[in-house]
Amino acid sequence: MLTGACTPAARRFAAAAALGLLLAQSALAAGDTRNLISISEDERLYVLQDMRDLLATVNAVVEAAGANDMARLAASAKAAGMASTQGVPAGLPAKLPGPFKQMGAEMHRGFDQIAQDAQTLGDRDRALGQLARTLQLCVGCHAAYGFGSTTSMTNTQQSPATAKGNKP
Numbered sequence: 401m402l403t404g405a406c407t408p409a410a411r412r413f414a415a416a417a418a419l420g421l422l423l424a425q426s427a428l429a430a431g432d433t434r435n436l437i438s439i440s441e442d443e444r445l446y447v448l449q450d451m452r453d454l455l456a457t458v459n460a461v462v463e464a465a466g467a468n469d470m471a472r473l474a475a476s477a478k479a480a481g482m483a484s485t486q487g488v489p490a491g492l493p494a495k496l497p498g499p500f501k502q503m504g505a506e507m508h509r510g511f512d513q514i515a516q517d518a519q520t521l522g523d524r525d526r527a528l529g530q531l532a533r534t535l536q537l538c539v540g541c542h543a544a545y546g547f548g549s550t551t552s553m554t555n556t557q558q559s560p561a562t563a564k565g566n567k568p
């Protein structure tokens with residue numbers, strides 16, 4: 401114990417130890433604080449492909465803006481509009497929380513708006529401002545949600561791990 405031997409060095413040590421404990425506790429508490437949504441493996445693969453397409457869209461829009469090619473910008477943005485949600489697996493929406501779907505829909509409408517305004521107004525600065533606001537929905541959703549343990553109700557195929565003979 402430090403009682404009775406409270407030299408400045410001992411106090412510094414105690415303070416450092418307390419700080420260390422505090423940091424360790426906050427690191428533990430941090431963990432993954434997102435809401436983890438449970439969906440099937442097929443659905444997860446579908447959504448992640450969709451996500452990679454979204455990133456490619458952002459790339460194409462920014463590239464077109466750099467070239468000041470507003471027709472190309474409009475066409476690129478359109479690819480991530482509401483029409484792109486047509487092929488969503490039937491059972492998926494019911495598994496997604498309301499705010500998740502709202503953010504998703506708002507994001508797709510954002511791309512439609514970018515496309516429409518780019519076509520009619522041809523204003524690059526406006527398009528970039530709209531893109532920045534739309535990207536806030538990507539950032540916001542990623543901060544709030546992740547996919548957790550997946551269910552495999554619809555997936556009767558073997559996972560790659562078991563197919564290779566590995567124990568899961």
Ligand code: HEC
Nearest residue numbers: 448451452454455500503504507537538541542545546547
């Ligand atoms: C409504 C919610 C939501 C929105 C909006 C959203 N995402 Fe995602 N995104 C997710 C979730 C959930 C994951 C999976 C994260 C996890 O499980 O760790 C993900 C994963 C990703 C990934 C990783 C894909 C992979 O193969 O692992 C990329 C890239 C991505 N998103 C890009 C985007 C971009 C770009 C936008 C906006 C233009 C966007 N997302 C908008 C929910 C969203």
